[in-house]
């Protein structure tokens with residue numbers, strides 16, 4: 001079994017990747033602008049919802065319940081979906097999912113597939129697998145299309161092309177769609193994409209989607225979107241395949257009431273997503289006449305086993321934690337080396353790989369706590385980051401210099417006397433580096449500090465020494 | 477009242493002036509201060525970097541040293557957040573249930589410096605004079621970890637001669653993040669550069685906060701840029717008088 005999250009296994013460390021991103025002024029400007037706009041919209045939409053905290057509590061309670069009884073609900077979903085005329089495939093990992101999907105498309109002699117709203121297919125590396133099998137994937141979500149045409153990578157889980165601005169997109173469309181003329185307004189760009197995609201919607205007989213929610217009681221899937229391209233993909237092709245992570249299950253149709261209120265507001269600051277498609281199996285004479293669901297594990301059951309990490313799977317991929325994250329705001333999504341960027345990516349990606357890869361991600365956070373505050377399902381991301389950091393350290397993944405420094409500090413913190421001795425030692429050790437009370441250059445790992453900031457020298461007298469001297473004086 | 481000071485390891489070592497200021501303010505308000513020499517660290521750095529086992533030992537040591545304290549004053553919001561958020565969880569994971577009871581008994585007696593002044597001692601006016609333009613960086617742990625909220629501002633507003641200027645996007649993280657500042661130095665510096673720009677835009681002479689850790693980071697960049705803006709812990713402003721200015 002090979003668990004995979006895109007190409008994250010081969011990704012450079014976060015610090016290395018981030019460095020490249022920080023040098024890209026255009027990208028940083030685009031990311032700041034876009035996240036500022038979405039954040040303001042979200043804040044407004046949340047602010048007008050009187051029962052926001054209760055909605056968050058309800059959503060979390062539903063997710064916790066499902067995750068404790070996931071086996072039962074998955075089987076209920078399978079039974080209901082089959083009864084409605086759907087076919088259900090179980091995939092333990094990325095390769096099993098990709099093989100199942102390729103086989104379905106091949107069985108219809110398909111050489112093209114139209115795709116919409118499936119981040120999970122990025123996780124499994126489906127597009128390269130399709131291309132290897134001679135099938136051309138066509139992304140139809142506007143942002144995904146921009147990514148595909150630019151041979152680029154998504155940088156945000158809701159707004160994949162957030163790092164691109166209008167001018168860049170216009171140039172890309174003119175080149176790839178071979179348009180000698182194209183206006184500069186958003187409507188002009190949308191119009192060009194519409195003309196490009198319409199023809200493909202009508203031509204390609206197989207569609208592929210993800211799902212925001214899978215409803216156990218009715219075997220239905222739900223996809224929410226803003227453009228209507230998803231609706232086309234879900235209704236026009238003869239055959240529809242949906243790739244769904246097993247954590248997407250909710251028990252009943254009624255539960256959507258909670259999640260649809262939270263998702264639109266958290267993701268884009270809309271009271272409701274403009275297009276909400278919900279379907280169950282097949283309906284004779286209406287929509288796709290063949291429907292497959294591929295239920296994907298790919299490391300999720302591993303996340304499920306520990307109570308500390310389990311809440312990771314409650315995520316509804318709204319992207320609010322990315323938009324609010326100070327680190328994401330600086331680097332954008334590519335630094336995270338996976339389709340899942342930002343705070344949720346920092347906890348999800350390494351876990352999906354059984355903590356074997358992407359071990360730098362849990363450290364890619366200042367622990368400021370903003371993500372937890374906005375998360376519509378109340379995932380305490382900082383807490384999970386800390387749990388994962390502990391795992392990395394316990395498995396020997398921390399650098400030697402850090403381990404030694406931590407050991408030195410731990411010994412010093414055993415009692416007051418030891419701390420005082422350690423303070424004296426540091427005072428001696430700093431001597432060669434202090435110039436007029438300030439340190440501007442330090443060796444080794446500490447150079448990472450002095451590269452950007454001065455450090456005031458450790459003063460000659462610690463507080464505890466001052467206090468002891470004061471007490472002595474009083475006694476006399 | 478009798479206040480027991482937990483100075484925190486980094487204030488003890490790097491910012492003794494903050495400790496002295498806390499003592500000065502509390503004594504001026506008529507309270508007695510006590511400082512147990514056996515104290516060391518709350519365990520935050522180890523816990524946050526992934527060394528939870530070491531942090532557990534530090535928690536046990538803290539509980540032992542401060543067991544009999546009536547009021548524990550901590551001039552660091554992030555250390556208070558560490559105790560409130562993680563001590564109960566660490567204790568719950570230990571086989572000895574007595575540790576959990578100790579933590580439960582200890583936490584209500586732990587006050588961040590501003591909380592102590594505003595909530596417990598009801599002394600918003602500390603009798604301070606500080607005739608300078610000051611801006612306030614609201615640290616993440618004062619906003620979220622401890623919910624200290626407006627208290628630092630209330631205290632600043634009562635200082636004679638002080639003119640307060642609001643920091644734009646004051647609630648944005650400064651990028652310190654403990655060992656994050658070393659492990660992800662470039663991103664940390666990028667966040668810092670936004671923060672420094674915001675501070676310089678206010679034209680303030682002094683930037684204050686309730687965490688010296690963030691101030692060490694911000695102050696380090698201001699110093700590197702020779703910006704001529706001082707970073708001072710809030711306690712040092714509150715201790716300042718015309719006779720003994722900070």
Ligand code: SF4
Nearest residue numbers: 315316318319321375
């Ligand atoms: S972790 Fe929470 S805030 Fe982040 S994407 Fe998932 S649901 Fe949204």
